[in-house]
C-alpha cells in the first residue's frame with residue numbers, strides 16, 4: 001500500500017547563539033493510510049519540529065518527505081492542501097465565535113457550502129451550545145475541540161495534532177480521546193499526533209515512533225514494544241548502590257532486562273512471581289536493602305526507559 005507519509009532522513013538543525021541544535025536527526029518512517037501514529041518523546045525530543053517540517057512550516061536542513069502524494073520540498077502547496085495541522089498553541093481569535101472561525105476556514109479552503117460544512121463540524125464535535133459565543137469564553141478542552149474541528153474542516157488526508165491534550169483535565173482529555181477515536185471510525189483519517197503521555201499513545205495509536213534527542217529510537221505498535229520486555233515488570237525500590245543492584249540481578253535466569261531510575265530497579269521478566277524470591281536474595285547477598293516490590297505489566301514508560309536510559313518526564 002502506498003504510504004500517506006514517507007519521510008527519508010528528515011533532519012533539522014537550528015543555529016543558536018550557543019551553537020547548533022540538532023532538533024531532528026536523520027528520521028525516516030512511513031505512515032499507512034488510516035493509521036494513527038504517535039510521536040512520543042520527552043520535552044525537546046524533536047516531535048514538534050518533525051510535525052512542522054511535515055506540514056511545511058519548517059524547511060528540513062536535510063532529507064525529504066512525501067505527504068499525501070506531494071513532495072515536501074517541490075510541492076509545498078500540494079502538501080498544505082492535503083493536511084490539517086492543530087498546533088500546540090491553537091489559532092483561534094479570542095473575540096470570534098466557533099462558527100465564525102469554522103466559516104472562515106471553510107472559505108479559506110474554498111469549500112462548497114461553507115455554512116453547511118461549518119455546521120457539520122459543530123455537530124460532529126459537540127460544539128452546538130458553544131458555537132455562537134466568543135472563543136475566549138470557552139474552556140481549554142472546548143477550545144481544543146474547536147481547534148481539531150478547524151483542522152479537519154477540509155477533510156484533509158492527514159491530520160497533525162501537536163499535543164492534543166496538553167493542559168486538559170482528565171474529563172476533557174477522555175473526551176478528546178473519544179473524538180480522536182471517532183476520526184478513525186467515521187472519517188478513516190490518518191492521524192499523526194505528538195504526546196509525552198505514554199498512556200495516551202497506548203490508548204490511541206496503532207504505532208508509536210519514539211524520539212529521543214532528535215533521533216528515532218524505536219518504531220512499533222505499543223503492544224509489541226511492551227512485549228519485548230517480557231510479560232511482567234518487577235519494580236524494586238531499594239537503598240544502596242543501584243549499579244551493584246543491577247549487576248546482582250541482571251544475570252538471574254528469567255530476567256529479560258534491568259533498568260534503573262534513581263533508587264528503583266525495573267526488571268523485565270516472563271514471570272515475576274517466580275523471580276521475586278531470587279531477586280530479593282541476590283540483592284541481600286550484595287548488601288542492597290529492598291524497601292518495596294511491585295509487579296505490573298510493562299508500560300510504555302518501561303519501554304522508554306529501556307530504550308533511552310531515562311524517563312519521559314525528564315527533559316533532554
Ligand SMILES: Nc1ncnc2c1ncn2[C@@H]1O[C@H](COP(=O)(O)OP(=O)(O)OP(=O)(O)O)[C@@H](O)[C@H]1O
Nearest residue numbers: 014016021023041042043044045046047048049050
Ligand atoms: N526555532 C528554534 N530555534 C532554536 N532551537 C529550536 C527551535 N525550535 C526548536 N528548537 C530546539 O529543537 C529541539 C527540539 O524541539 P521540539 O520543539 O521539536 O521538541 P518537542 O519534542 O516537540 O518538545 P515539547 O514536548 O517540549 O514540545 C529542542 O532542543 C528545541 O529547543
